[in-house]
Amino acid sequence: MSAVLEDSLIERLVKGFGRSPLQLNGLQESDSELLRLPNGAVVLAVTTDGIVEEIEQGLYDYPYQIGWMTITVNASDLAASAADPIGVLVNQTFPHAADEGLISEVQHGIRDACDCYSLALLGGDTNFSSVMQMSGVALGVVSADYALTRCGCQPGDRLFASAPLGLGSSYALTKLGRGYQDAGRGVSFLPRARLAESHLMRGYVSACMDTSDGMVATIDQLSRLNHVGFDVELPVREFLHPHAKLIAEEAGIPPWMMLAGPHGEFELLFTVPQGLCAAFTHLAKSQRWNPIEIGTVAAGSGLRLNDARQWLEIDTPRVRDLFFQPSDDIALYLAELPRLAHPVDSAKALVR
Amino acid sequence: MSAVLEDSLIERLVKGFGRSPLQLNGLQESDSELLRLPNGAVVLAVTTDGIVEEIEQGLYDYPYQIGWMTITVNASDLAASAADPIGVLVNQTFPHAADEGLISEVQHGIRDACDCYSLALLGGDTNFSSVMQMSGVALGVVSADYALTRCGCQPGDRLFASAPLGLGSSYALTKLGRGYQDAGRGVSFLPRARLAESHLMRGYVSACMDTSDGMVATIDQLSRLNHVGFDVELPVREFLHPHAKLIAEEAGIPPWMMLAGPHGEFELLFTVPQGLCAAFTHLAKSQRWNPIEIGTVAAGSGLRLNDARQWLEIDTPRVRDLFFQPSDDIALYLAELPRLAHPVDSAKALVR
Numbered sequence: 001m002s003a004v005l006e007d008s009l010i011e012r013l014v015k016g017f018g019r020s021p022l023q024l025n026g027l028q029e030s031d032s033e034l035l036r037l038p039n040g041a042v043v044l045a046v047t048t049d050g051i052v053e054e055i056e057q058g059l060y061d062y063p064y065q066i067g068w069m070t071i072t073v074n075a076s077d078l079a080a081s082a083a084d085p086i087g088v089l090v091n092q093t094f095p096h097a098a099d100e101g102l103i104s105e106v107q108h109g110i111r112d113a114c115d116c117y118s119l120a121l122l123g124g125d126t127n128f129s130s131v132m133q134m135s136g137v138a139l140g141v142v143s144a145d146y147a148l149t150r151c152g153c154q155p156g157d158r159l160f161a162s163a164p165l166g167l168g169s170s171y172a173l174t175k176l177g178r179g180y181q182d183a184g185r186g187v188s189f190l191p192r193a194r195l196a197e198s199h200l201m202r203g204y205v206s207a208c209m210d211t212s213d214g215m216v217a218t219i220d221q222l223s224r225l226n227h228v229g230f231d232v233e234l235p236v237r238e239f240l241h242p243h244a245k246l247i248a249e250e251a252g253i254p255p256w257m258m259l260a261g262p263h264g265e266f267e268l269l270f271t272v273p274q275g276l277c278a279a280f281t282h283l284a285k286s287q288r289w290n291p292i293e294i295g296t297v298a299a300g301s302g303l304r305l306n307d308a309r310q311w312l313e314i315d316t317p318r319v320r321d322l323f324f325q326p327s328d329d330i331a332l333y334l335a336e337l338p339r340l341a342h343p344v345d346s347a348k349a350l351v352r
Numbered sequence: 353m354s355a356v357l358e359d360s361l362i363e364r365l366v367k368g369f370g371r372s373p374l375q376l377n378g379l380q381e382s383d384s385e386l387l388r389l390p391n392g393a394v395v396l397a398v399t400t401d402g403i404v405e406e407i408e409q410g411l412y413d414y415p416y417q418i419g420w421m422t423i424t425v426n427a428s429d430l431a432a433s434a435a436d437p438i439g440v441l442v443n444q445t446f447p448h449a450a451d452e453g454l455i456s457e458v459q460h461g462i463r464d465a466c467d468c469y470s471l472a473l474l475g476g477d478t479n480f481s482s483v484m485q486m487s488g489v490a491l492g493v494v495s496a497d498y499a500l501t502r503c504g505c506q507p508g509d510r511l512f513a514s515a516p517l518g519l520g521s522s523y524a525l526t527k528l529g530r531g532y533q534d535a536g537r538g539v540s541f542l543p544r545a546r547l548a549e550s551h552l553m554r555g556y557v558s559a560c561m562d563t564s565d566g567m568v569a570t571i572d573q574l575s576r577l578n579h580v581g582f583d584v585e586l587p588v589r590e591f592l593h594p595h596a597k598l599i600a601e602e603a604g605i606p607p608w609m610m611l612a613g614p615h616g617e618f619e620l621l622f623t624v625p626q627g628l629c630a631a632f633t634h635l636a637k638s639q640r641w642n643p644i645e646i647g648t649v650a651a652g653s654g655l656r657l658n659d660a661r662q663w664l665e666i667d668t669p670r671v672r673d674l675f676f677q678p679s680d681d682i683a684l685y686l687a688e689l690p691r692l693a694h695p696v697d698s699a700k701a702l703v704r
Binding site: 015017018035037038042044048052092093111122123125127128130131 | 402467475
């Protein structure tokens with residue numbers, strides 16, 4: 001597969017750096033960094049993620065949401081590693097003119113998210129600058145036997161989504177796309193990271209990654225790291241979030257495009273070996289969780305989606321690059337995106 | 353002691369948050385957050401610190417320095433906990449217009465600092481925004497018996513500085529103070545965090561904190577947390593960094609003011625019980641390290657400095673508040689600062 005721009009940048013950023021002998025995962029192989037601690041079988045999961053563009057572009061635009069998301073983006077990485085939450089550190093940069101109300105609403109969002117995920121506030125750093133930026137660090141622990149990474153799936157494994165997908169894109173479109181605001185109809189975006197659910201995945205799941213960058217980018221990474229492809233047999237409409245379905249219909253956008261935007265919904269995509277699927281699904285349902293079985297890990301590479309009328313092969317590297325190239329023009333992006341899906345013969349798709 | 357603005361803000365930020373049962377230190381009690389990990393006697397030290405105002409104000413103004421400092425500010429917090437370094441995560445926000453050269457020079461600074469401190473690069477997050485901001489997360493481990501915090505000193509303990517102090521202030525003055533640029537004479541600011549030295553402190557030191565916010569703020573915190581005062585008997589000139597001494601002389605500024613600025617030099621201030629001083633000093637010297645014995649922990653509160661001609665009682669809370677109040681006018685700050693030092697009767701100072 002061709003390298004994508006974002007991955008090339010990251011590889012350049014880390015070039016020449018030493019790695020820790022304690023670190024279990026390689027570059028890009030895990031949502032959290034996994035460290036085997038001295039004198040213990042316990043693995044530390046640590047991750048850091050910031051909210052910068054999202055604030056600057058107005059995607060997250062009220063203080064409570066900014067606080068909530070600062071914790072959620074990091075909790076979601078812990079979830080993808082199936083780690084037990086310990087706590088977070090928060091790096092806050094407030095605008096110089098921040099008033100009492102702004103600061104306390106941000107803290108309210110942070111506090112509610114910490115409570116929701118059982119994450120203690122461990123510490124942090126507070127700065128003032130011309131622009132508001134937030135980042136967090138989340139820490140968790142998991143026994144070495146159960147730590148999940150993005151690596152480990154095999155052809156034949158089944159692909160699951162923790163819940164319907166596409167809200168990340170449809171929310172972004174109604175927030176930032178000219179002409180789509182009306183379609184927003186007050187949709188809120190306060191996703192809940194799947195930390196609680198991720199416990200149930202232990203022992204069943206072969207690879208896992210969150211959809212923080214959208215489903216297509218997630219599949220692209222899983223595909224590269226595991227040298228496999230993905231056939232998503234369940235028709236896209238059937239696992240699309242209701243809001244994403246609505247926006248796609250009203251705007252006349254092909255539904256799959258709601259899975260392609262770079263702003264995701266913080267669900268989990270994960271794979272389960274065929275023989276464990278029944279037991280896993282039974283366990284999940286017993287806990288009132290209904291993960292959606294959407295497809296199969298295939299030999300080869302790439303992503304094929306079932307658009308109900310036809311099978312589409314998605315050019316996942318170019319989808320990722322399309323957004324990574326700096327441009328604020330969403331209309332241009334939406335015009336270009338359909339060209340990155342190629343109809344494929346369904347018989348061929350199913351037997352590759 | 354009266355509360356200072358910065359501490360009040362931090363207390364407000366954490367109000368209502370749960371704490372982790374694993375965390376050993378309370379609020380403000382340690383430069384790194386210390387966590388006793390499940391199933392182990394090992395303590396995890398974790399810290400996060402960002403470079404925001406420093407970049408925005410032009411205090412750190414070339415890419416290599418920005419990279420170096422991103423790691424150093426965090427390594428310094430690990431040093432204050434006497435932790436063995438594990439690694440760092442880096443949260444980078446580059447300007448949209450960042451070119452190849454800028455990015456690779458920042459990485460060069462980060463890499464050299466990581467090498468210097470034996471910190472592996474574990475992971476991170478990369479963003480693009482209108483302004484450049486950097487933050488880091490550092491992780492280390494230390495056995496529970498040897499973890500240092502800001503708490504634990506007693507009246508009678510001796511106060512040490514890891515090296516001469518004041519470069520943080522004098523550098524900031526030549527960088528940002530109108531009329532002081534000439535006095536810079538090409539002084540560079542690439543401080544080395546005292547991680548290597550901090551190993552030697554284990555078993556000897558009763559409390560430790562780095563001077564990232566300058567000596568006066570550090571003493572103010574140590575004083576509050578330990579309910580003690582500090583008598584710095586060594587004349588200020590004798591432990592002032594040569595550059596700070598030069599600037600003070602040329603500008604006719606009282607030398608102690610070079611210890612009062614909010615930009616510090618990332619040295620360590622620490623206390624050693626009287627009975628252990630000889631052994632500690634011997635060990636340090638055997639490793640070619642010459643920490644400076646500058647004073648004594650006293651009963652009571654506050655900071656007294658020996659200005660050679662007289663003893664000065666420094667109003668440390670007001671010194672900290674003076675800078676925390678938003679103002680870009682360094683001249684105003686310098687005019688106000690001398691009023692916060694009060695001459696005291698030397699006999700009284702020594703017997704309180």
